[in-house]
Amino acid sequence: MNQKALSSLEYPKIIERLTEKASSPMGKELCRKLQPSTDINKIRLMQTQTKDALTRLFQKGSVSFGSVKDIRGSLKRLEIGSSLGIMEILSVCALLENTSRVKAYSRGDRSDLPSDSLDSMFEQLAPLTPLSSEIRRCILSEDEISDDASPALRQVRRNMKVTNDRIHTQLSGLVNGNARTYLQDSVITMRNGRYCIPVKAEYKGQVPGMIHDQSSTGSTLFIEPMAVVKLNNDMRELELQEQKEIEIILAGLSEQIAEEREAIALNLELMVQLDFIFARAGLAMDMNGSEPVFNEEGRVLLKKARHPLIPKKKVVPIDIRLGDDFNLLIITGPNTGGKTVSLKTVGLLTLMGQAGLHIPALDRSELALFHEIYADIGDEQSIEQSLSTFSSHMTNIVSFLEKADSRSLVLFDELGAGTDPTEGAALAISILSYLHDKGIRTMATTHYSELKVYALSTPGVENACCEFSVETLRPTYRLLIGIPGKSNAFAISSKLGLSDQIIERAKEQISEQDESFEDVLSSLEENRVTIENERLEIARYKEEIKTLKAQLESRQEKLDAQRDRILRQANEEAHKVLEEAKEYADQTMKLFHKFQKNNVDTSAVERERQELRKRMNKAEKNMSDRQETKKPKKQLTAKDIRPGDSVKVLSMNLKGTVGSRPDSKGFLFVQMGIIRSKVHLSDLELVDEPVITTPSLQKTGAGKIRMSKSASVSTEINLLGRTVDEAIAELDKYLDDAYIAHLKSVRIVHGKGTGALRKGIHDYLRRQKHVSSFRLGEFGEGDAGVTIVDFK
Secondary structure, three states: OOHHHHHHOOHHHHHHHHHHHOOOHHHHHHHHOOOOOOOHHHHHHHHHHHHHHHHHHHHHOOOOOOOOOOOHHHHHHHHOOOOOOHHHHHHHHHHHHHHHHHHHHHHOOOOOOOOOOOHHHHHHOOOOHHHHHHHHHHEEEOOEEOHHHOHHHHHHHHHHHHHHHHHHHHHHHHHOOHHHHHEOOOOOEEEOOEEEEEEEHHHHHHOOEEEEEEOOOOOEEEEEEHHHHHHHHHHHHHHHHHHHHHHHHHHHHHHHHHHOHHHHHHHHHHHHHHHHHHHHHHHHHHHOOEOOEEEOOOOEEEEEEOOOOOOOOOOOOEEEEEOOOOOEEEEEOOOOOOHHHHHHHHHHHHHHHHOOOOEOOOOOOEEEOOOEEEEEOOOOOOOOOOHHHHHHHHHHHHHHHHHOOOOEEEEEOOOOOOOOHHHHHHHHHHHHHHHHHOOOEEEEEEOOHHHHHHHHHOOOEEEEEEEEEOOOOEEEEEEEEOOOOOOOHHHHHHHOOOOHHHHHHHHHHOOHHHHHHHHHHHHHHHHHHHHHHHHHHHHHHHHHHHHHHHHHHHHHHHHHHHHHHHHHHHHHHHHHHHHHHHHHHHHHHHHHHHOHHHOOOHHHHHHHHHHHHHHHHHHHHHHHOOOOOOOOOOOOOHHHOOOOOEEEEOOOOEEEEEOOOOOOOOEEEEEEOOEEEEEEHHHEEEOOOOEEOOOOOOOOOOOOEEOOOHHHOOOEEEOOOOOHHHHHHHHHHHHHHHHHOOOOEEEEEOOOOOOHHHHHHHHHHHOOOOEEEEEEOOOOOOHHHEEEEEEO
């Protein structure tokens, strides 16, 4: 990719954010060198690795590679037989210890999960725990070797301690004894690695020994007394022995490291690669990114794409497509409306995707593989544009036209600006036509109306605009493909206070054809907004209907199950009663036989017992077969029944109201209180309408009121979408009708929403004297979106 496009599309800023996510110096270096690739297989592998690392981050949290230092130089020295210093050996140890932690991170809770692209890398890690443990045993810190590193070192240090104690004993005897009067201070000091005492210059002859130093004034001499010269020499020899033993220990550790050089080098490479991969995953997590689907057909389809450098609270997601029905997209609209952001979003997300980074867009967004991106994007919003600005842009465009091919993406910001509008528009159309004829994917932003007409009249070219609200004078930043944008210059100027007289004179300066074209655009925009609002409302209604349908089906299933359970229990109880009756009858007959001595006619008794058993068996058969013994007075036909009629369901022994006309097979719905069931005409019997009297209602001539209307009142009222006042007015009349119809309970559907409608309805119900109680629906009844009301 050319560097100018990377810079124009702000790709380096993405790399900076990626580099911050890496924890090791070598990992950060890989991040800084990351460039978009043109190898589709490499891109897909990197995207898969990023996705798998992101999955692990979500499942198990972050992992650190901070101790991974560049030890390649140390390994090279080992290869030629050199020994390593303490710091180098500790760096190797830190790598092995961090490798062990990363290896443990990969193993935890992965047994029941499918393998991914990172498993092989984790499996190749070799922590070499014995080697790292040996290093930690021998080296305590960067400037301290353990006494236990070797027996020889332990013995040397023990001798050093004994010699040191003897030196201090000798010198303490001098300092606190006869030589005290000759000393400047009663202290023991060290000069050039030798223990000395500070002697006044005038008494140097009184303290025999070697002079090692003197004070800046010359009044004090630092003398090593002859009594400790040999001991100091012994200490110096022991120090040299100690250093020699340390070198032997470091050489031994270096030899052990050299034996594992290849494994350590592989660990280093894998750890750096994993740090790089997890840095990409960490960036994807921050951006809420997803894996794009790549194609080689030049098709771009971004769903709810967000520019990654715009704050999350301010960025507006946009839908962009290119390369399916059209290869050239012309974006029009006012300044500061988001045209350039749309352009940069496509370019930057393409670069990120080809670099193996996830993009801030919805899943299954598509990106095309482009071998080169050419972007002419600059700040064209100054009041005056000099010739040099136009020349600069044209120089870029010329280079694009020479190099671009069908595998390129070309982005123009304000194409043709900076010169005469007529010539600029003509030049822009010519350039875009040239690219379009060559099948090059191109996006361009412009103010020129001529380009809008060109897009409308040319196959394979599409208009788009960034939505702008004239009422608020603010852009919405939504990209609308298929609709050319308006400049809205007159509307904006009027809102900002420019006089109508000036605006009218301005309108006279443009041609009637241009004015008509702008009016057409306005009409298209108004229709689009209307259709969009209606579409959203329809979608909301569909979702609401789907929810209500599911609730109704659940409720019907529950009622059917309850009905079957009640009937089954009733039959079981009846069967039990019959069994008990038969047993009692048999016992009674047996007693009759015992009283034969009382001259009872046993044959007559036996006949009577057999007759009784026949009658009871017949009753049991009718009960167990669940046969409806009661027949309707008159076999009803479809003509005899209409919605609202009062009927009796014989199989349930319940009264209800007909809710629908019979179908071709004679089945219809009947509402029985809160139960709505589908029954056959043969199971129904018409009942006379009850007559009620009430002093609170207007009486008929006979002082009675027919219930023909109230009997057909539904057991449910739907108040969804009403305001509180509208709902209360409608509910008031409905409850009166339901109460007159002698319904035991009713169901009020108000939805969940904000809860304001539910609260208003509950406040109203508390004030109604004929309401016994009310409650929210249970599971299967509609939950909190429904209120069940019981009447007194």
